[in-house]
Amino acid sequence: MNNRTIFLALLVLITSFAATAQANLLLNAGFETNGGGGQSADNWTNTGDPLEPGVEGWAAHTDSWGMAVVTWRDDGTGNFYQDVSVSAATEYTYSLWASRDSGVLAGSYGMKIEWYAGASLLSSASEDISATMTDTMQELSFNATSAATADTARIMIEFAGIDKCGKFDDASFAASTGVPEPATMALLGLGGLALLRRRKASSIC
């Protein structure tokens, strides 16, 4: 196998991985279209008593708006979510950028996915992000496999008794199958380069 063949083989391999990258199923994932400061974002439902979540410019990670959870409206308990259609028994990756005000946090923040068949809740998966969130925006994510008969997922941020404001933006929910981690891509690239160098070193051409 010559260098050109190896290069083409690597190109096909990387291209095939790229072709399987799955689309973000969430609409208005950056909360940019909304009812104005303190209101809900289009495609998202906010709950609370009264509404703790609402869009704010100061909660943005990118562009103009992010979803904020404020502590001054009530008891710091509620959620915001969006429903999307899913395939059954399929692994998905849920990620978003998040931060919270500094200081010791009372209560908890969580990323949660609820799996439904029609209107029936089948099961859920959640990740407590209270200890991970800091006062600097960072991307948080976890993977979960949909229930055997699921056709809908409710993608949610929930909070209970929190006393520090939260900021959320750039959410993503996508099938995770076939998408290599960036580290895997980097290793593939390094491996390919090493292979080419070794071939070149031993080449008599």
Ligand SMILES: [Ca+2]
């Ligand atoms: Ca945004």
